[in-house]
Amino acid sequence: MERQVKDKNLLNKFVSDFIGIVEKNGIKYIIVSGFVAIAHGRSRGTEDIDLIIERISGQQFERFHRQILGKNFECIHGTSAKNLYNDYLAENLAIRYVKKDSFVPEMELKLAKDEIDEQQLRERVKLPLTGLPFYFSTIETNIAFKEELLKSPKDIEDARHLRLIYAEKLSEEKISQIKKLIKKCRL
């Protein structure tokens, strides 16, 4: 059955089409960063959606890649699943998919690469307030990344937006803990 996303805009439809195939393949995933803020009403544009998936094998990726191509997506780095896996994903580099005949948006897909990505996948959540049926990394994680690692004006604004939306529910302790982990793993 095709997943339902109410009041689809182009971005939601793009994500829905892609995630449908990810889920069909039983791959654990999280959507992170800008799309999380946009899904909470943040009024800004974006060219890409960031997706982290569990460390699947080359064979699993090959099956997924074949199916995603069949859904009118193409990978801008090439067509060979073997090359994409060995040259990019296995090296912890992201690969990007767009809809055929489109330049944007891009789905930026990467494998979980360290302790912090594994934790994000373990703690993934659905966020009913978005009205979307996808899995996201926790709001605390998104805020921590934006404030501690990414830090562009856009990221700081995203973090502020999310902080206000979830003002009563946020765990500052959790945000601090993730920031420490970011310092340990990424800085």
Next chain:
Amino acid sequence: MIDKSRMEHVEWWAKKCRQNMKECQRQVAPFIDAQIEMANDFYKRLAKTKGGMEKIRQLKMQRQKRRTGCFHNSFLNLIVRYNH
């Protein structure tokens, strides 16, 4: 550095979202669609101009480098497709 008035606008909108998320999402949806449609229309027009694909490649490279600190020069597929 984000100036005070800009952050006040972000906060003002976030409060609106808190009050009525669905309505805010509804208002933002056409903007999101328009942004994607305009970007694609623009890239397609640019792709048809002399040196356009190279400019797109540079733009994408610049963007990726800003985001990840590195770039893998692999937009050739896209370039080949749009040149045909």
